[in-house]
Amino acid sequence: AQSVTQPDIHITVSEGASLELRCNYSYGATPYLFWYVQSPGQGLQLLLKYFSGDTLVQGIKGFEAEFKRSQSSFNLRKPSVHWSDAAEYFCAVVLSNDYKLSFGAGTTVTVRA
Amino acid sequence: EAGVAQSPRYKIIEKRQSVAFWCNPISGHATLYWYQQILGQGPKLLIQFQNNGVVDDSQLPKDRFSAERLKGVDSTLKIQPAKLEDSAVYLCASTDRKETQYFGPGTRLLVL
Numbered sequence: 001a002q003s004v005t006q007p008d009i010h011i012t013v014s015e016g017a018s019l020e021l022r023c024n025y026s027y028g029a030t031p032y033l034f035w036y037v038q039s040p041g042q043g044l045q046l047l048l049k050y051f052s053g054d055t056l057v058q059g060i061k062g063f064e065a066e067f068k069r070s071q072s073s074f075n076l077r078k079p080s081v082h083w084s085d086a087a088e089y090f091c092a093v094v095l096s097n098d099y100k101l102s103f104g105a106g107t108t109v110t111v112r113a
Numbered sequence: 114e115a116g117v118a119q120s121p122r123y124k125i126i127e128k129r130q131s132v133a134f135w136c137n138p139i140s141g142h143a144t145l146y147w148y149q150q151i152l153g154q155g156p157k158l159l160i161q162f163q164n165n166g167v168v169d170d171s172q173l174p175k176d177r178f179s180a181e182r183l184k185g186v187d188s189t190l191k192i193q194p195a196k197l198e199d200s201a202v203y204l205c206a207s208t209d210r211k212e213t214q215y216f217g218p219g220t221r222l223l224v225l
Contacts, residue, residue: 004155032212034213036216041221042218042219043117043119043204043216043217043218043219044156044204044206044216045216046213046215049212049213051212090155090156092155094212099212100158100161100169101146101156101158101206101214103155103156103157104155105153105154105155106153106154106155
C-alpha cells in the first residue's frame with residue numbers, strides 16, 4: 001500500500017544541537033516530496049520540496065533535506081536548532097499523476113535550553 | 114503577496130449544531146483544497162476544487178459535510194449536524210501549480 005512514514009513521533013533536542021527527522025515513502029514511482037512545519041496554533045508552512053535534480057535540497061530557516069532513492073527516504077536536517085524550531089514537522093508526497101498531498105503522521109520536536 | 118486567509122480561527126459548538134468555515138485562497142490560484150487534521154495526525158484531504166468545480170470529494174462525509182466555491186475564488190465548508198469526532202483543525206490550501214500547496218492558518222473546531 002502507498003504510504004508515508006515518519007518513524008519518530010517525538011524528538012527532544014538541545015538548543016544548538018543538530019536535528020534529523022526521518023521520512024520514508026512507499027510508492028511505485030518517485031513522488032514529489034515536501035517538508036512542512038506547523039508551529040503551535042498555526043497552519044502549515046512549506047520548508048522545502050524536491051521534484052528532481054540535485055538530491056540535496058536547501059529550504060528556509062536553515063533546513064535541508066536529502067532524497068535517497070535507494071532507501072525511499074527524504075530526511076530533514078538542521079545543523080544547529082534554535083528554540084523557535086520547536087514545532088511539528090510533516091513529510092508529504094504528491095504523485096505526479098494525481099497531485100494529491102499525502103502526509104505522514106508528523107514528528108513533534110521539543111527544544112530544550 | 115497575501116497568503117491563504119481563513120475564518121474564524123476558533124469555533125466551539127455543541128454536537129448537532131451547524132458550523133461554517135470560510136477560505137480565501139491566494140489571488141490567482143485556481144485550485145483550492147480543504148483538509149481535516151485530527152489531533153496527533155497529519156492532514157487528510159476532504160475536497161479539492163479546480164476553479165468552481167469539484168475535482169475530488171471522495172473523502173468528504175457527504176451526509177454532514179458540504180463545500181462550495183461558487184465564483185471560483187473563496188470557498189465555504191459546512192458541517193451540519195456536527196458530531197464529537199468532527200473536532201479538528203480544518204485547513205484550506207491553494208495552488209497555481211499542482212505540485213505545491215500553500216496553507217492557511219486553519220480553523221480549530223471543538224464540538225462539545
